Structure formats: structure tokens, C-alpha cells
Amino acid sequence: xxxxxxxxxxxxxxxxxxxxxxxxxxxxxxxxxxxxxxxxxxxxxxxxxxxxxxxxxxxxxxxxxxxxxxxxxxxxxxxxxxxxxxxxxxxxxxxxxxxxxxxxxxxxxxxxxxxxxxxxxxxxxxxxxxxxxxxxxxxxxxxxxxxxxxxxxxxxxxxxxxxxxxxxxxxxxxxxxxxxxxxxxxxxxxxxxxxxxxxxxxxxxx
Amino acid sequence: xxxxxxxxxxxxxxxxxxxxxxxxxxxxxxxxxxxxxxxxxxxxxxxxxxxxxxxxxxxxxxxxxxxxxxxxxxxxxxxxxxxxxxxxxxxxxxxxxxxxxxxxxxxxxxxxxxxxxxxxxxxxxxxxxxxxxxxxxxxxxxxxxxxxxxxxxxxxxxxxxxxxxxxxxxxxxxxxxxxxxxxxxxxxxxxxxxxxxxxxxxxxxx
DNA sequence: CCCTCAGGTTAACGAGCGCTAACGACCCTG
DNA sequence: CAGGGTCGTTAGCGCTCGTTAACCTGAGGG
Numbered sequence: 001x002x003x004x005x006x007x008x009x010x011x012x013x014x015x016x017x018x019x020x021x022x023x024x025x026x027x028x029x030x031x032x033x034x035x036x037x038x039x040x041x042x043x044x045x046x047x048x049x050x051x052x053x054x055x056x057x058x059x060x061x062x063x064x065x066x067x068x069x070x071x072x073x074x075x076x077x078x079x080x081x082x083x084x085x086x087x088x089x090x091x092x093x094x095x096x097x098x099x100x101x102x103x104x105x106x107x108x109x110x111x112x113x114x115x116x117x118x119x120x121x122x123x124x125x126x127x128x129x130x131x132x133x134x135x136x137x138x139x140x141x142x143x144x145x146x147x148x149x150x151x152x153x154x155x156x157x158x159x160x161x162x163x164x165x166x167x168x169x170x171x172x173x174x175x176x177x178x179x180x181x182x183x184x185x186x187x188x189x190x191x192x193x194x195x196x197x198x199x200x201x202x203x204x205x206x
Numbered sequence: 207x208x209x210x211x212x213x214x215x216x217x218x219x220x221x222x223x224x225x226x227x228x229x230x231x232x233x234x235x236x237x238x239x240x241x242x243x244x245x246x247x248x249x250x251x252x253x254x255x256x257x258x259x260x261x262x263x264x265x266x267x268x269x270x271x272x273x274x275x276x277x278x279x280x281x282x283x284x285x286x287x288x289x290x291x292x293x294x295x296x297x298x299x300x301x302x303x304x305x306x307x308x309x310x311x312x313x314x315x316x317x318x319x320x321x322x323x324x325x326x327x328x329x330x331x332x333x334x335x336x337x338x339x340x341x342x343x344x345x346x347x348x349x350x351x352x353x354x355x356x357x358x359x360x361x362x363x364x365x366x367x368x369x370x371x372x373x374x375x376x377x378x379x380x381x382x383x384x385x386x387x388x389x390x391x392x393x394x395x396x397x398x399x400x401x402x403x404x405x406x407x408x409x410x411x412x
Numbered sequence: 413c414c415c416t417c418a419g420g421t422t423a424a425c426g427a428g429c430g431c432t433a434a435c436g437a438c439c440c441t442g
Numbered sequence: 443c444a445g446g447g448t449c450g451t452t453a454g455c456g457c458t459c460g461t462t463a464a465c466c467t468g469a470g471g472g
Contacts, residue, residue, distance in 0.1 A: 014419085029327055032238030035459060045420065048461070052419055057460065117380055118324055121235055132382065156388055157396055160378070164400050167377030171370045174323055176338065182362055190363055190408065194370050197407020198400040205399065220449085241429060254431070255450055263430065 015053050017043045019067075022060045027111035027173075031061055031122045061119060062127040068105075068112040069134035075101045076141040091149040098145060099195050102169050103188050110173035117170065139163065150203035161202040165195050221259050223249045225273075228266045233317035233379075237267055237328045267325060268333040274311075274318040275340035281307045282347040297355040304351060305401050308375050309394050316379035323376065345369065356409035367408040371401050 012020070021042035025034040036057055037047040054060050079097040083089060106113050120131060142162040147153055153161070169191055172181065181187050218226070227248035231240040242263055243253040260266050285303040289295060312319050326337060348368040353359055359367070375397055378387065387393050 030236065030238065030325075032236060033328065036461085037459085046422090048422085049420055051461075119236075122239065156386065157392075160381075160387060160393065160396060161400060163381060164374045164377045164397065167380070168370045168374040168404065171373030172366070174373070175369060180362065181366060186363075187366065190366060191370065193407045193411065194367060194404040197403040197405075197410070198374065199403075200407070201399045201403020202396065204403070242431085243429085251450065252452090254433095254452085257431070258449055 014043070018050060018053055019060065019064060023064050023111040023115060026061065026064070026119060027114040031057075031119045058122075058124060058127075061115070062123055064112060064115060065120065065123065065131045066127065066134070068109065068116055069131050069138070072102070072105060073134050073138045073141070075105075076138055080141060080145065091145065095145050095149055095199070096192070096196075098142060099169070099192055100188075102166070103191050106169050106172060106191075107184060107188060110178075113170050114173045139166075146199060146202075150199070153203045157202065161199065165198050168194055168198060220249070224256060224259055225266065225270060229270050229317040229321060232267065232270070232325060233320040237263075237325045264328075264330060264333075267321070268329055270318060270321060271326065271329060271337045272333065272340070274315065274322055275337050275344070278308070278311060279340050279344045279347070281311075282344055286347060286351065297351070301351050301355055301405070302398070302402075304348060305375070305398055306394075308372070309397050312375050312378060312397075313390060313394060316384075319376050320379045345372075352405060352408075356405070359409045363408065367405065371404050374400055374404065 018039065022034075022039050025039060025042060028034075036050055039057075039060075040046045040048075040050050050057075050060075054063075076098055079101060080094065083094045083097070120128060123131065139159065139162055142165075143155065143158045146158050146162060147155065150158075172178070172187065172191070175181070182190070224245065228240075228245050231245060231248060234240075242256055245263075245266075246252045246254075246256050256263075256266075260269075282304055285307060286300065289300045289303070326334060329337065345365065345368055348371075349361065349364045352364050352368060353361065356364075378384070378393065378397070381387065388396070
């Protein structure tokens, strides 16, 4: 689509390179802690060359945060729709699908997950509201599924629980030494069990 | 101790005011997003007056982060020591005490909890290493208690689990609208159940 | 062969920020 | 009542950083 031949693996465009490196740097040292020269250097060009691709530093962060929020929400909705399309299987399976999808994000897009709940307040008002809306809708998708599975759980309790489980699932990107984790599959399985355990406990005694 | 009479409730010294407001502002807008003039204004003095109390802006963040890390570790060790002093009751009770103590921090010192895992990288090398050491020791206290209760749980799995439960417990300070929470007691009870459920699930199937 | 245009370059500007300097008001003590 | 220490003030310096301006280069097309 981009050049002429054999672009099967989609050679990353310069814009994508920049976004990727900016995400990594922002996650490592914070939005204000990274200069444009540094981002440029990370992709082999220098400083103001970035302005050929983005109107400003803010725009990079905005695109990153809006992008991941949209992908999370879209993924969640897709899984709910697939479940409904199958005629609605057991509610546990749907919750498992949501958990698994979120874990994939957390383990594979670690810088983005970090930015997602750390640098939101550095956005311009309009972008921040948009991201917050997407996040809220994503939470509501989960709340709906959780309450279908545990009808006894009050809505505000379900919301706090979902938020807490996000904190749980998003905890691994913050780890200082990622190499101390068990393998990817084992970590994913463990996180999955923890999340299910938390949900079960939320609905339990009360 | 400070002035002359009736300092029962410990009228906050200027230093403490500054730390309190700085913590709030840093948590709201990030370390680099807050200027010294703003911190000064928040306590009724202006800008460079802060330098009568702190050698620099970095020192405020360092004192905040070292302080909370020390208090968390100290609290954890105290509870373990109390338990040992009682001759070692049921292991569940000790874990419950740790959870309850951490929840108290998360709900009562929200800005500090936020800073604690968000702004660590803005510290000078020496301070950052110190905070990291304290955090690591705190995790180890939990890991020891968890493994006493669930001996089948491998050590690295226990560590990931403890980290994840911290993410879970620390999730409420990140909430956009804290007023949407149930009351403090209900929130604390819910978080407590979630944490216990996660630990139980960690030790469960696998 | 020239023109255009995408995608760079370096130089420099302007704003903001942390911090220092110099100074002043107040309170205590001898 | 002099003197000093505490705790402020305002002015301003120096540096960093995001952004803009002006210029350059190489590839594609009529």
C-alpha cells in the first residue's frame, strides 16, 4: 500500500517510528522529562525535523493516548459483539475474553499502558476529555459484563472493582526489572487468575 | 515541643504545610508540571521563600518519596513484629493486617501513593536507589507473609502477585471522581476482599 | 533540464523555570 | 535599645526547551 512491492510486514513509516520511540521515552522519563531533540535522535533525525510529521510535541502524546484508548475500547466491544453473535455463551467466557485481551495490551504495549494512566493530565482540554470518555466507556463495557456474571454486585462496587482490576493488570509494566518475571505465558496466566479471583471475591461475602 | 503552650494537635509547621501542598500539586500535574511559585502560593508565601525550608525543588520530592516509603516499610515490619510477639497467630490475620495498613495509606494519603509510583524517576540517583531499596524491602515483607500462608506459591509468582495487589490497592487514588466511591469503610472493605481474593486465586489452581 | 515537493538541516528566538542576591520586617534576648 | 536570627520579599540571571525561519538536497515528472 505504501511503496511498490512486498510490503507484507508493513515497513514502519517514519511517523510510526516516531510514535513508537516517543511512547518509550515518555514512559521512561515522563512527558516533560523528554525533549524533542531526544525523540528526534531516537529515530535518527534531529530536533525540529519532527515538525514535518507532527504539529507539536503535545500532538504526539495526544495521538498515542487517543490511539490506545480507542484500541482498548474497540477490542472490548468487539469481544462483547462476538459473544452476542454466538448467541451469548456462558458469561464467564466473555469475562475471560475481556481479561485476556487486556492482558495482551498490558504485556505487549507496555509503554502505552504506562502512559495511559500516568500522563493523561498533560493533554490539552479537548484531547483529555476525549480520552477520558473513551476510558469511561471501556470501564462501562466491563461493568456490564461483570454485572451480568455477578448480578448481586452493586453498580458502584462493580465500577470500583473493575478499576481495581485494571490497576492489577497494569501493574507489570511498572516493574523495575521485567526480566525477573516468569515467561510471558506464565505471567499472563497468573494475572488472569488474579483478576478472576478478585472478581469472585467482589461478588462473594459482602 | 515547638512553641510554648497547648500544642496537643500539633499545629502544622510551615515545612509540613509545604510538603503537604507540594504532594498534592505534584500528584495533580506532575513534578515537572508544577513551578516553585505555585507551591509557594499554595502555602501563602511566594516563590523563592521556599528556599528557607528546602535546598531545592528536588529535595521536596525526595523527602516525600523517602518518607512514604519508610512509613510503608515501617508499618509492615511493625505488624509482622506484633504478630511474632503474640507468638504468631493464624497467618491469615497477619496478611489481613498488612492489607488493612496498606489500604489506610492508599485511602488517606492519596497524593503520596500516586507520587510513589509515578514520579520515582525524577529523583537524583542516590535518592532513587534509596526509595527503590525501601520499596523492594516492603515487597519482601509481603512476599514472606504470603508464602507462609500459601507455601505452594513459587517465590517469583508471589512477587508478581504482591506487585499486582499493590496496583489493585493503589487504584483508587487514580480515580477521576473520588466522590463516586462508596463510603470510606465500604471502599476499604471491598478493596480488602479483592486483595484476599487475588491472593487466594494465586495459590489456587496452577 | 528545470521545477516541485517531501523531508531534512542549522540558527535563533522567546518564554518559562529553578535558583541566587540583596534587602527588609519582626521577634526575641541581653 | 542595640543586635542577631528567622522568615519573608522582589529583581534578575542563566539555562533549557518548544517552536519557527530560512535554507538545502535528492528524487520524480513533464
